[in-house]
Amino acid sequence: MQQRISLVTLAVADLDRSQKFYERLGWTRSLKAAQGVAFFQCGGMALALWPRDDMAKDAGVEIGDAAPAMQPVSFAQNLASRAEVDAMMAEAERAGAPIVKRAHETFYGGYAGYFADPDGFLWEIAWNPGFAIDEDGSITIPD
């Protein structure tokens, strides 16, 4: 199996609510003609938002709900400095995101904070001096 993710799809309770949340963060949809699903291009992959029931029906399974706790997956956006982390966390707060943990010094010598999306998916905004960031935003985990 190739070591690659093409799409990350979140099962959401309310597509309109979730789409508007990511748009308030400044994200722009692709495939705007698509009904009932929202795609956001993220570099060479994409994030999709899909109503829970539709996603469960497509896979032919029951999809569990972790609410009211946080979901068992988190997404990180790594940035190049502590100042960028502070600015991004302030932006998330202005967009109405619940701040789960304010930016702080981390155990690995970095600096990071957490906010949550409307379904309880965690976003960590991080500066990690051990993970190189390319100009296009790609990160490289060392061997």
Place this chain on the structure above:
Amino acid sequence: MQQRISLVTLAVADLDRSQKFYERLGWTRSLKAAQGVAFFQCGGMALALWPRDDMAKDAGVEIGDAAPAMQPVSFAQNLASRAEVDAMMAEAERAGAPIVKRAHETFYGGYAGYFADPDGFLWEIAWNPGFAIDEDGSITIPD
């Protein structure tokens, strides 16, 4: 906020079990010196596996568990043909992955199947003629 995911971190019940599962699929860890977490480089981003309790403690939250149902997030790997989808699904089955839905013609004119990882995270293996795949595996969602 930049439209970008640096890391996807899965809260797992048993790190060793999950790590071995992805290794059976042919994946290779980065940062092998890291204890208590497994990183897999995926193009310009990475997938991380982290024990649920450690992840919850780091964020300072309770993380819910969707088990025994599937988790509310899925990952897709898009491939270039139906034959590649069939080969990948067979590989997943040989690696011991529960086959959630055998590859089939999809509503959007593609061909896809689902398997699950040890914690119930869904993987969709898909051929979608509407999403272009670059040589490096990047996909592009049309406008």
